[in-house]
Each structure stands twice: as C-alpha cells, then as structure tokens.
Amino acid sequence: MKRLIAIVEDEAAIRDNYAAAFAREGYAVRTFANRAQAMGAFAARLPDLAIIDISLEDEPEGGFELCRQLRALSPVLPIIFLTARDSELDAVSGLRLGADDFLTKDLSLAHLSARVNALFRRVDALRKPEQAGDVLRRGPLTLDTERMQAQWDGKVVLLSLTEFWIVHALARHPGHVRNRQQLMDAANVVLDDNTITSHVKRIRRKFQGVDPAFDAVQTVYGMGYRWVE
Amino acid sequence: MSLRLKLLLLGLLTLVLPWAGCRYAREMESALREGEQTSLESVAETLATSLEGRVDLLYRAPPGAGADGSSRLEAGPYDLRPLALTAAPLVDGYSEGWPRDPSAWSWYEKDAGHRFGVLTGVYERVLYLLLEVRDAHPVFDAPGASPLDARSSGDRVWLGFQDPDGSEHQVFLAASGPGAVTARYVAAGEYGQQLAALEPRIRGVWQLAPGGYRLELRVPLSMLGTGFGVLVDDRDARGAAPVSYGSLQPDDLRTIGHLIVAAPELTSYLAQFSQPGMKLAVTTPGGQVLARVDELKRIAELGPAPPLIARLYRRFVDQPGTAPPIEAQVPIYDREHAAAIGALEVTQTADRWLRLRDRALTRMLNLTLATSVVVVIAMFAFAAWLALRLSRLRQASESALTRTGLIASFPDTEARDELGAVARSFSSLLGRLNEYTGYLRTLAGKLAHEIRTPLTIVRSSLENLEAEEVPASARAYLERARQGSERLNAILLAMGAATRVEEAIGAAERSRFDLVPLVESAVAAYRGAFPERRFAAELPAQSLALEGAADLIVQMLDKLIENAVDFSPPGATITVRLRLEAESAVLEVDNPGPPLPSEAPGRLFESLWQSRGGGDNRPHFGLGLYIVRLIAEFHGGSASAGNLPEGGGARFSVRLAR
Numbered sequence: 001m002k003r004l005i006a007i008v009e010d011e012a013a014i015r016d017n018y019a020a021a022f023a024r025e026g027y028a029v030r031t032f033a034n035r036a037q038a039m040g041a042f043a044a045r046l047p048d049l050a051i052i053d054i055s056l057e058d059e060p061e062g063g064f065e066l067c068r069q070l071r072a073l074s075p076v077l078p079i080i081f082l083t084a085r086d087s088e089l090d091a092v093s094g095l096r097l098g099a100d101d102f103l104t105k106d107l108s109l110a111h112l113s114a115r116v117n118a119l120f121r122r123v124d125a126l127r128k129p130e131q132a133g134d135v136l137r138r139g140p141l142t143l144d145t146e147r148m149q150a151q152w153d154g155k156v157v158l159l160s161l162t163e164f165w166i167v168h169a170l171a172r173h174p175g176h177v178r179n180r181q182q183l184m185d186a187a188n189v190v191l192d193d194n195t196i197t198s199h200v201k202r203i204r205r206k207f208q209g210v211d212p213a214f215d216a217v218q219t220v221y222g223m224g225y226r227w228v229e
Numbered sequence: 230m231s232l233r234l235k236l237l238l239l240g241l242l243t244l245v246l247p248w249a250g251c252r253y254a255r256e257m258e259s260a261l262r263e264g265e266q267t268s269l270e271s272v273a274e275t276l277a278t279s280l281e282g283r284v285d286l287l288y289r290a291p292p293g294a295g296a297d298g299s300s301r302l303e304a305g306p307y308d309l310r311p312l313a314l315t316a317a318p319l320v321d322g323y324s325e326g327w328p329r330d331p332s333a334w335s336w337y338e339k340d341a342g343h344r345f346g347v348l349t350g351v352y353e354r355v356l357y358l359l360l361e362v363r364d365a366h367p368v369f370d371a372p373g374a375s376p377l378d379a380r381s382s383g384d385r386v387w388l389g390f391q392d393p394d395g396s397e398h399q400v401f402l403a404a405s406g407p408g409a410v411t412a413r414y415v416a417a418g419e420y421g422q423q424l425a426a427l428e429p430r431i432r433g434v435w436q437l438a439p440g441g442y443r444l445e446l447r448v449p450l451s452m453l454g455t456g457f458g459v460l461v462d463d464r465d466a467r468g469a470a471p472v473s474y475g476s477l478q479p480d481d482l483r484t485i486g487h488l489i490v491a492a493p494e495l496t497s498y499l500a501q502f503s504q505p506g507m508k509l510a511v512t513t514p515g516g517q518v519l520a521r522v523d524e525l526k527r528i529a530e531l532g533p534a535p536p537l538i539a540r541l542y543r544r545f546v547d548q549p550g551t552a553p554p555i556e557a558q559v560p561i562y563d564r565e566h567a568a569a570i571g572a573l574e575v576t577q578t579a580d581r582w583l584r585l586r587d588r589a590l591t592r593m594l595n596l597t598l599a600t601s602v603v604v605v606i607a608m609f610a611f612a613a614w615l616a617l618r619l620s621r622l623r624q625a626s627e628s629a630l631t632r633t634g635l636i637a638s639f640p641d642t643e644a645r646d647e648l649g650a651v652a653r654s655f656s657s658l659l660g661r662l663n664e665y666t667g668y669l670r671t672l673a674g675k676l677a678h679e680i681r682t683p684l685t686i687v688r689s690s691l692e693n694l695e696a697e698e699v700p701a702s703a704r705a706y707l708e709r710a711r712q713g714s715e716r717l718n719a720i721l722l723a724m725g726a727a728t729r730v731e732e733a734i735g736a737a738e739r740s741r742f743d744l745v746p747l748v749e750s751a752v753a754a755y756r757g758a759f760p761e762r763r764f765a766a767e768l769p770a771q772s773l774a775l776e777g778a779a780d781l782i783v784q785m786l787d788k789l790i791e792n793a794v795d796f797s798p799p800g801a802t803i804t805v806r807l808r809l810e811a812e813s814a815v816l817e818v819d820n821p822g823p824p825l826p827s828e829a830p831g832r833l834f835e836s837l838w839q840s841r842g843g844g845d846n847r848p849h850f851g852l853g854l855y856i857v858r859l860i861a862e863f864h865g866g867s868a869s870a871g872n873l874p875e876g877g878g879a880r881f882s883v884r885l886a887r
Contacts, residue, residue, distance in 0.1 A: 011682055011685075011686070013686040013689075013690070014682070014685050014686050014689060017686065017689035017690050017692075017693050018689060020693050021689065021692065021693055021696070024693075024696055084678055084681040084682050084685070085678065086678075086725065086729070087728075087729075087732060088729070088732045088733070088736060089732070104681075105681055105682065105684075105685040106681065106684070106685065106688070106718050106721065106722070108688070108692060109688075109689055109692040109693070110692070194726070194729040194730060194732075194733050194784070195729070197733065197780050197784075198733065198736075219779065219780065219783075220750060220754070221747045221748075221750040221751045221754070221779065221783045222750055222751030222752070222753065222754025222755060222758075222783060222786070222787070223750070223753075223754040223757070
C-alpha cells in the first residue's frame with residue numbers, strides 16, 4: 001500500500017506542484033487548503049506523513065494548531081512544517097509543538113523528498129525491533145542513523161531531522177571542521193549563515209538540557225564547527 | 230543675529246519712554262516758564278499798584294513836598310540821580326569801586342577849559358560823590374592859611390543843599406595838598422566875624438589827576454533834603470579871581486538842581502516782597518535804579534541742591550548754557566494814572582522753575598528708566614529661556630535624526646505655547662518618520678517574504694517540469710528559468726538577512742570571550758575562503774576580553790571582509806587590525822581600492838544604501854554594512870568608514886565597548 005502524504009497548504013499552485021512531485025515519487029497524496037478540511041479527513045484516516053504550512057487561509061497560525069491536534073492524534077506521525085516564514089521564533093514554535101522538521105519554501109523538491117524519505121525510514125526503523133545496526137558512538141553520544149535518534153549518556157535528545165543530520169555530519173569525523181556549506185549539504189537544505197548558527201545553538205541547548213556540561217560542538221570562527229570528544 | 234540679541238534690541242526700544250519723558254520735560258519747562266512769567270508779571274503788577282502814586286515811598290522828599298513831586302521826576306540839567314550802589318566805594322579819591330557807566334555822569338562846564346563831572350551814588354543812606362574836575366592849573370590853598378583868606382585861596386568846591394527842613398546850606402571843600410578833606414561852612418563867630426567851621430559829617434579825599442583833580446566825598450543822606458548842587462571855584466593862581474560854574478546859583482550859591490534819591494523806606498518795602506532767587510528793582514521813569522533788592526544769588530535757600538542724578542538728567546534735557554532768568558517790567562503810575570512816576574522790574578532766576586521741573590523730571594526719568602531696565606531684563610530673560618528651549622529642541626531633533634533613523638526618545642513637553650506645539654508636532658513627525666523608517670527597514674524582509682510564495686510556485690513548477698518529458702530544444706530554456714529562479718532565491722535570502730540578524734541579535738546571549746584568537750582564527754579562514762586576496766592581521770600581543778556574542782562578531786567581520794574583497798582588486802592585501810583603546814577595542818579592515826563615495830560616510834551603514842558597484846553578480850542590497858552597524862551597536866559601539874591617505878583605499882572601523 002502506498003504511503004499517504006497529506007499536504008495542507010492554502011496556495012493551490014504550490015499544493016498541486018508538491019502533490020505532483022510526491023505522486024511521481026510513488027506516494028499517495030491528499031491535499032487540503034485549510035485546517036477544517038484537513039482535520040475532517042484526518043479524523044477519518046491519519047496520513048503517514050503531514051506537510052503543513054503555518055498560515056492557512058484565514059488563520060495566520062492555523063498550521064501550529066493543526067500540528068498540535070495531529071500530534072494529539074498520533075505521537076509518532078512525522079510532521080514537517082513547510083512555510084514561507086523563516087523567522088527563528090516560528091521555527092522554535094513549530095519544533096516545540098513536536099514537528100519533525102521546519103523547512104522554508106525555498107527548499108528544492110529533491111531536498112524535500114529526501115527528507116520525506118528519511119522520515120519514512122525512521123518510521124520503519126522505529127517499528128522494527130531495536131538492533132545495533134547503524135549506530136554511531138562518539139563517547140557519550142549515540143546516533144542511531146536508522147531511527148534518527150540521538151542519545152547522550154543514554155538519555156534521548158530530541159532533535160529535528162535537520163539538527164540530527166547536522167550532528168551526524170559533525171560527529172562522523174570528530175575534530176574535523178565542517179563548514180557551513182558541508183553542513184547544509186549534509187542536512188539537504190539551503191540555509192543562510194544565521195540559520196545554521198541558530199540550528200547549532202538549538203542543538204547545543206538540547207544537549208545541554210540533558211547534560212549542562214555539554215561542550216562537544218565547537219565553533220571555529222570564520223570556518224565552521226567541529227565535534228570534539 | 231541671535232534671538233537673544235534681537236529681543237534685547239527690541240527691549241531697548243523702551244528707551245523711547247525716557248526720551249519721550251525728556252521731550253515732555255522740555256515742553257513742561259516752557260509751559261512752566263510761561264506760567265512763571267505770567268505770575269511774575271502779576272506779582273509785578275500788584276507790587277506796582279501798591280506803589281501807585283506813592284511818590285513819597287519812591288522818592289526822598291521833604292514832608293509836604295509830595296504834591297510837586299512830579300516836577301522832581303523830570304530830571305533837569307542840574308538834577309542829580311545817584312546810582313543805587315551795591316557796595317560802598319572806598320573813599321580815596323580814585324574812581325575804583327564805582328560802576329563804569331559814562332551815562333551816569335553829569336557834566337558841567339563854563340568853557341572849554343572849565344569842565345567837571347559828578348558821579349553820585351547812594352549806599353546805605355549815604356550819598357557818595359565823585360568829582361572829576363578838568364583844570365589845567367590845579368591850585369591848593371597855601372598851607373597854614375585860613376581858608377577864608379581870599380589871598381591864599383586855591384581851588385574850591387562848594388556843595389549847596391537843602392536840609393530836610395528846606396533850609397539852604399553851603400559847605401566848601403578846600404585842601405592845601407592831596408589827601409583827606411573835611412567840609413567846612415562859613416559861620417558867624419561870637420563877634421560877628423566869619424569863621425570856617427568844620428562840618429565833620431561831610432568828608433572826602435582830594436587827589437590830583439591827569440588834566441585836573443579828583444574829589445571823592447561821602448555825605449549822610451540824613452543831612453539832605455531835595456535841593457542839591459555842586460559849584461567849582463577854579464583859580465589859576467592863589468588869590469586869583471575864581472571862575473565859578475556848576476549846579477548852584479553862582480551869586481548866592483542857592484540850589485537849583487535836585488537830588489533824586491529813593492525814599493529810605495523803599496528798600497525795606499521791596500524787601501518784604503522779595504524771595505530767594507528774585508530781584509526787585511524800582512527805577513525812575515528814565516531807568517535810573519532807585520532801589521533794589523537782589524536775592525538772585527540766594528538760590529541755596531530754595532532748598533537743597535538737586536541730587537547728582539537730577540543734574541545728570543538735566544544734561545540730557547537742557548540745551549547747553551544757563552537758562553536765562555525771567556523778567557517783568559511794569560510802570561508805576563501816579564494817582565491820576567496819567568504819568569509814570571517810576572517803573573518796577575522783577576527778575577526771577579530760572580532755577581525756581583527749573584527745580585520744579587527737575588523734581589518732576591527726575592521722578593519721571595527714574596520711573597521710565599526703571600521700566601526700561603525691567604523690560605530689558607525681562608525680555609533678555611525671556612529670550613534666554615526661549616533660546617534655551619529652542620536649543621534643546623534643536624539638540625533633541627539633531628540627536629533624533631543623526632541616530633540614522635532610530636529615534637530613541639524625543640523629550641515630551643507640556644508647554645502650551647507655540648514652541649511646545651512645535652516640539653509636539655516635531656515629536657509626532659519624528660514618530661511618523663520613525664514608523665516609516667521602520668517600515669522601510671523591514672520592507673526588504675517583508676518583500677522577501679511576499680515574493681517567496683510565488684517564487685516557490687515557479688521553482689516547484691520548474692522542478693516538476695524537469696521530471697516531465699521535455700523536448701531537448703526546450704531544456705535550455707528550462708535550465709535558464711531554473712538559474713533565474715535560483716538567483717531570485719539568492720536575492721531573497723540576502724534581502725532577509727538583515728531581518729534575521731536583527732532576530733539573532735534579539736536572541737543573542739552575551740558571554741565573555743577573547744577577541745584576539747577569534748579574529749586570528751577568522752582571518753585564517755578568510756585566507757582559505759578568498760585565495761585571490763592576501764590577508765594581513767595586526768593583532769595585539771595580550772588578550773582582549775570582550776563581553777558580547779562571538780558569533781555576531783564573526784558575522785560582522787565576515788561582512789567587513791566581504792565588503793573589502795568586493796572593492797579590492799585580485800591580489801590585494803586586506804589588513805585586519807585590532808587595536809586597544811582606553812575603553813574600547815577597535816577593529817579595522819583596510820582594503821586597497823577605489824575611495825569611498827563622497828556622500829556622508831555614515832550613510833554607508835544605513836539599510837539598503839548601496840552606491841558602490843560590486844565587482845561580481847552577487848546581489849548587493851547595502852545590507853552588509855548595515856549588519857555591521859547593527860552588531861557594533863549591539864556591542865555598545867559604532868561603525869565608521871574613511872579613506873586611506875593618498876588614495877590607498879578605504880578603511881572601515883568598528884569600535885566595540887570593552
């Protein structure tokens with residue numbers, strides 16, 4: 001059975017373009033223009049993945065509300081925010097509501113589908129019994145690349161998909177400086193310096209939430225970041 | 230001209246008040262003078278009326294002789310009108326001490342060789358006589374001889390007069406040499422013989438004078454009645470026959486002329502009407518002064534001398550020179566009011582009304598000058614206050630405007646006047662300007678946001694189109710459209726950069742870090758990132774701890790370096806310099822290349838200000854330097870730009886508070 005992707009987006013042209021792209025990839029796609037339509041359909045059947053815009057028709061923050069309701073329906077359903085709004089505040093709010101990723105609309109379709117695929121992989125991996133397959137260990141850090149889950153000292157650190165990929169890119173070669181471009185490539189995303197910086201900041205804060213002494217992500221001024229053990 | 234000065238000058242206009250006061254004082258003075266003149270004339274009229282017909286009071290006359298008094302007033306050739314002397318002449322035979330008035334002399338002559346003049350005057354009830362006798366051969370009596378001995382007689386002077394009872398008397402003066410003489414009269418002796426008796430009340434001095442001799446005499450008026458005459462016996466040799474001439478009958482020496490003298494009561498009568506600063510004089514109809522009371526000089530009794538300030542004011546008001554006194558002259562008539570028996574002259578010194586005027590003038594000038602001073606001070610204070618408010622307003626507006634569009638605060642004013650209204654409207658204007666500036670600043674971000682959606686439609690459509698069957702001939706167009714949309718995307722990213730930096734600044738956390746290794750590391754990275762440029766770092770040896778956000782500092786440095794790279798030729802050396810100052814750290818980036826545009830260098834750091842063309846196709850929105858400024862200001866510093874000397878390029882400096 002094809003996986004079902006729900007796209008909630010009030011801009012018809014974008015909605016249809018995304019739908020066409022995902023359909024081409026072999027997914028089943030349902031599109032909704034507003035929150036009411038989407039929730040009506042979700043009550044009947046949950047999609048396998050939801051891509052949500054924040055502002056929906058007459059609700060400027062309708063996407064957030066939708067995300068909260070969806071998360072209430074299913075704690076594991078992958079949710080991606082795809083929006084024209086790129087403010088730090090929106091990103092933080094979206095991720096705090098339990099979204100798996102927060103993306104801006106300048107992302108290419110190829111990158112978007114890479115993320116969707118990755119999220120589905122994670123869903124699959126979570127269903128399977130735990131296995132010590134693709135696990136990267138760097139001191140207290142454990143990265144499960146199948147489930148895209150990070151642990152620090154055995155405690156789970158909840159990272160968004162972009163954050164996970166950044167941590168992964170850094171931790172794979174400890175000590176090596178990863179510049180911004182490399183990190184963007186790894187995260188399948190095109191971001192500007194400030195967005196990278198705020199991603200790194202968020203990553204640090206999340207690890208520090210588990211271990212206040214966390215200091216493994218180091219800034220190399222002018223060049224990028226590196227993982228130190 | 231400053232507002233203060235203008236208002237001060239305006240205040241000085243009130244000096245018109247004292248000026249007008251002076252003008253008024255002059256008008257008042259002439260009015261006063263007229264009034265004084267009128268009152269003086271009426272005083273004179275009254276006084277003259279009181280003297281009307283009082284010949285007895287005017288003229289010294291024997292009792293009962295008043296009826297024919299009028300005949301005495303017609304000064305005949307033999308009448309003498311003594312001067313009213315102001316001081317007693319020293320009786321010494323010289324004419325010093327007498328008024329020099331040729332018209333006062335009475336001259337008598339027999340022929341060309343015989344001529345004498347008499348000058349008479351009265352002072353304090355004494356008649357003084359001065360005789361000038363022209364005599365080619367003055368002859369004195371023989372010394373020791375009896376004055377009655379005709380053989381030894383020399384020149385003689387006879388005085389004939391009526392006593393107050395009307396009896397005729399004759400005395401003569403003879404001298405055996407120059408010096409004091411006493412009158413004698415011819416009296417009958419015990420045995421009927423003639424004796425030359427002394428008349429000690431009539432004394433004088435005989436002196437020789439060029440062309441003759443001079444005789445000065447004093448005669449108490451109490452001895453005299455109306456008739457009076459002088460006769461000279463001129464002898465060319467002792468004992469010779471005399472040539473007699475003068476104002477006496479030559480045969481019996483009876484008087485034919487009169488002595489016209491004021492009555493003794495006249496002076497005291499006048500004195501009771503006199504006042505300090507006034508002169509009263511009674512004259513004969515011919516103008517001869519009979520009596521006068523002169524108190525013109527007794528100004529001191531008018532009151533204390535005017536204070537200094539009044540004298541100062543008087544200088545402004547009065548024309549130079551002393552004010553002339555006022556005078557009134559009225560005739561004194563006889564009982565029938567037909568003929569004048571005399572005239573009354575009243576003179577009053579100008580001081581009397583000048584003092585009156587001065588008092589009013591002083592008060593008025595004091596008042597108006599005080600008003601002027603108060604007005605000037607008030608105007609000056611008001612002007613100073615206004616200027617202070619205006620300069621505050623100016624400072625506020627200047628500082629509000631120079632902070633490149635960001636208005637921290639504009640002082641609120643409660644003042645209800647126009648200036649307060651100006652300040653308030655200025656404040657609201659700046660507020661609106663601020664809103665507009667804010668709108669402009671966020672315009673790029675808003676535009677980027679608004680364009681993003683249609684751009685997403687374009688890009689996703691293109692990407693979908695690439696997945697479709699597209700003829701090879703159309704592929705090229707597809708690729709161009711994709712490239713175009715990529716560029717558009719890059720533009721959008723750049724446009725939103727400032728907004729994101731502002732957000733980052735809003736969320737930035739401050740920590741303490743060392744600026745030196747940070748700059749060192751960043752410069753090393755730039756060497757890798759821009760292989761076509763050389764980088765030189767001039768860093769201090771010691772560490773430089775700074776409180777702030779290291780990420781933002783690096784981002785700021787990135788922007789500075791990007792700017793330096795854009796405007797320097799390949800192979801150029803870009804110098805990054807870190808200097809320490811007392812309270813700040815200064816980061817400088819020098820790049821060779823074209824000089825800065827001549828517009829205010831500060832504008833380079835404004836949002837969306839771009840006047841220099843970059844060397845590549847990357848989008849330039851003038852946001853790089855704006856970001857530099859934002860970050861510098863976040864660190865309590867400032868950004869500035871200048872040209873290097875000798876066209877060596879440009880230098881961008883950032884001052885960070887330590």
